[in-house]
Amino acid sequence: MSVNPTGKDPGSEDLVFGKNAVKAVLDSLPEHCSVVLVSEKMATNEREQFLETCKRAGVRWQLVHPSRIDRICPGGRHQGIIAKMLPVALTDLESFLKGLDPVWGPSLIVLVDHLQDPQNLGAIARSAEVFGADGMIVPRRRSVLPTSTVMRTSSGAIARVPVVGVVNVVRALEEFKGNGFWVVGLDHSKGK
Known part of the structure; x- marks a missing residue:
């Protein structure tokens, strides 16, 4: 869906x-x-x-x-x-998780939260593709979504890496952990 x-x-x-x-x-x-x-x-x-x-x-x-x-x-x-x-549609979390094939080994998923700059999302999508990410997770609210600017700055990577839209990032992380994923987080805040 x-x-x-x-x-x-x-x-x-x-x-x-x-x-x-x-x-x-x-x-x-x-x-x-x-x-x-x-x-x-x-x-x-x-x-x-x-x-x-x-x-x-x-x-x-x-x-x-x-x-x-x-x-x-x-x-x-x-x-x-x-x-x-037409705008690129986001995939829902349930369909995305069902589509992952454990036969191919561990999956890499990149989750971005509170990202506002479409150029940053494009750069992250490019990196995600290079590192072999199986998908990207973005919140549906208070975050940049795939647009033509993201498509351009990602050199099209946003079209090749599935993008999942979630309502609640914490619940999405819990869902991933419940499916055997390890969660590693990075924060740009210094010293916190």
Whole structure:
């Protein structure tokens, strides 16, 4: 079961831009991608690779004038490509725990609490992926949730590492401990 993490209208779209982030969306979450806008000015070989990836993934694409992409995503950080996608849904804890396979050995889960900066969540998602984390846990309230900024700063890792939304972090930790997990905590507070 998945839930809408943002509270947005399920029909609303989020923008993911930049070559790595869009590639991650096409590779990991093509069903959430409604259309990819590709600049006519993108280098031919790169453009053709993206269009071929869109075709393989069954994602609509449009070749557009660079000014259209600049209007949608001002600042030029789009690298000539934008994906319009529905928000990434969070997985619920029960489904996530059922999906873990002990045959593959111990699981690494990263839990973040009270994180407000989407760039920090993106950096943590990148690290979690590199360290082979099986998932990330985020509170549904008072914390940043997966957005296009997180997608971009994580270089798409947030699409490849399952994200579980929980209402109560303490209860989630107890649930993990009850399922045989060891819990190790880090706190940025110095001397406490």
